[in-house]
Amino acid sequence: MQMTPMIESFVMHFGEMGSRWGFNRTVGQMYALLVVSDEPLSANQIAEALNISRGNVSMGLKELQGWRLVQQQHFPGDRKDYFQALGSIWDMAQRVFEERRKREIDPTLSVLRDLLLDKPANAQEAYAQSRLKEMHDLLESITTWSEELQRLSPEKLNTLMKLGSGVGKVLDMKDKLVNKR
Amino acid sequence: MQMTPMIESFVMHFGEMGSRWGFNRTVGQMYALLVVSDEPLSANQIAEALNISRGNVSMGLKELQGWRLVQQQHFPGDRKDYFQALGSIWDMAQRVFEERRKREIDPTLSVLRDLLLDKPANAQEAYAQSRLKEMHDLLESITTWSEELQRLSPEKLNTLMKLGSGVGKVLDMKDKLVNKR
DNA sequence: TTAAAGTTTCAGTAATTTCTGAAAATAATA
DNA sequence: TATTATTTTCAGAAATTACTGAAACTTTAA
Numbered sequence: 038m039q040m041t042p043m044i045e046s047f048v049m050h051f052g053e054m055g056s057r058w059g060f061n062r063t064v065g066q067m068y069a070l071l072v073v074s075d076e077p078l079s080a081n082q083i084a085e086a087l088n089i090s091r092g093n094v095s096m097g098l099k100e101l102q103g104w105r106l107v108q109q110q111h112f113p114g115d116r117k118d119y120f121q122a123l124g125s126i127w128d129m130a131q132r133v134f135e136e137r138r139k140r141e142i143d144p145t146l147s148v149l150r151d152l153l154l155d156k157p158a159n160a161q162e163a164y165a166q167s168r169l170k171e172m173h174d175l176l177e178s179i180t181t182w183s184e185e186l187q188r189l190s191p192e193k194l195n196t197l198m199k200l201g202s203g204v205g206k207v208l209d210m211k212d213k214l215v216n217k218r
Numbered sequence: 219m220q221m222t223p224m225i226e227s228f229v230m231h232f233g234e235m236g237s238r239w240g241f242n243r244t245v246g247q248m249y250a251l252l253v254v255s256d257e258p259l260s261a262n263q264i265a266e267a268l269n270i271s272r273g274n275v276s277m278g279l280k281e282l283q284g285w286r287l288v289q290q291q292h293f294p295g296d297r298k299d300y301f302q303a304l305g306s307i308w309d310m311a312q313r314v315f316e317e318r319r320k321r322e323i324d325p326t327l328s329v330l331r332d333l334l335l336d337k338p339a340n341a342q343e344a345y346a347q348s349r350l351k352e353m354h355d356l357l358e359s360i361t362t363w364s365e366e367l368q369r370l371s372p373e374k375l376n377t378l379m380k381l382g383s384g385v386g387k388v389l390d391m392k393d394k395l396v397n398k399r
Numbered sequence: 400t401t402a403a404a405g406t407t408t409c410a411g412t413a414a415t416t417t418c419t420g421a422a423a424a425t426a427a428t429a
Numbered sequence: 430t431a432t433t434a435t436t437t438t439c440a441g442a443a444a445t446t447a448c449t450g451a452a453a454c455t456t457t458a459a
Contacts, residue, residue: 039340039342041339041340041342041343043333043336043338043339043343043346043347044342044343044346046329046333047329047330047333047346047350050325050326050329051326054322054325054326057240057321057322058322059238061416061417061418062417063417063418072349072353073345073346073349073350074342074346075341075342075345075346079435080435080436081435089418089419090418090419090420091419091420091436091437092418092419092420092421092436092437092438092439093417093418093419095436095437095438096417096418096437096438099437116426116427116428116433116434116435117434117435117436118435118436125352126349126352126353126356127356130356130360140238141235141238141239144231144235145231145232145235148227148228148231149228152224152227152228155224157224158222158224159220159222160256161220161222161225161255161256162222162224162225164254164256165224165225165228165254165255165256166224168253168254168307169228169254171306171307172253172307175307175308175311178376178379178380179311179379181379181382182379182382185382185385186385189385189386193385193386193389195359196389197385197389198359198360198362198363199359200389200392201362201363201366204366204367204370204378205370205374207388207389207392208374208377208378208381208388210391210392211381211388211391214391242446242447242448243447244447244448260405261405261406262405270448270449271448271449271450272406272407272449272450273406273407273408273409273448273449273450273451274447274448274449276406276407276408277407277408277447277448280407297403297404297405297456297457297458298404298405298406299405299406
């Protein structure tokens, strides 16, 4: 894997953004490298290209596999493991959305559900609970919706996105049709 | 601000989740506290309730204001500043989406745009650039779409979300109508 | 003005996270 | 089974991030 300036810039940027996206610098760099590489890379190649320790690569690959963003590959007659970024950019985006939902929303939803079971002890708690309920309902809608969007084919999703604000019009149209019955 | 066990649990959970949501523990706690409080709180009240330093509160409030998630309030005859979480849960969600997009997507889009201007120097770079292009286009679609969704009224957004996977059917319907012309 | 009330800043410290590298574990071949 | 290739683990070091608290600054009102 030859690190040209262009690839290096991309890799470094992903490293810097890594923390905002939920993983650390080297994990971000590793992922970027795998995305732009036209062939699978071994852990040693990654360590060398990024100039980081072999141990760190091992941990990072484990994390990326946890996100289900990289695949492991074997070649007959070669003992080494090779790694590759997941198929299409769409697949990647799906994974990132899904995993982030799991990490960022699900635990909160579960806490909110529990807290909403308690009887409010006073006015302050009653108010607090009303906000918790709003938050809970919104997060639940978002979760359900994102699950349903994921079930849509990439083509439909693309149509929907291209539709943009035109979605408002389509909704109106749908209302009319439904009301006619 | 009385910290009942229920409120405390919520606040602590938000603190723990904070880092996943893009801010640190105490900022998360401060925000949670403001969300469930039925009246605006002064910086001192916040520091006391959360048992953190006054300086930290000042920095945290600045950051929350940067996210445009809290509002400052003045009361005549009182020198202190009071703080309040933003209006509705919808407003909050919008802000979070918008700010995260700014922090997590925009910088990457800009880097990708730049890198795509370079002529690929070899086959590896040509491949890399093709992936960069895919990624760029997807991020751009997501950005445009999210901007357009934000322009939709909360009611319409709600309709859209409730529609769920039914959105597929609506899209088919739209296709038919458009093709008839 | 001046004093009092309040806020912000920031150097230093504490806490947390990330990274390394050597040792242990695992897997493949001879 | 022994040997070699490879991966994983994890204790400690390094780097980063968060927090405190005292000093500097700002604002208000007497």
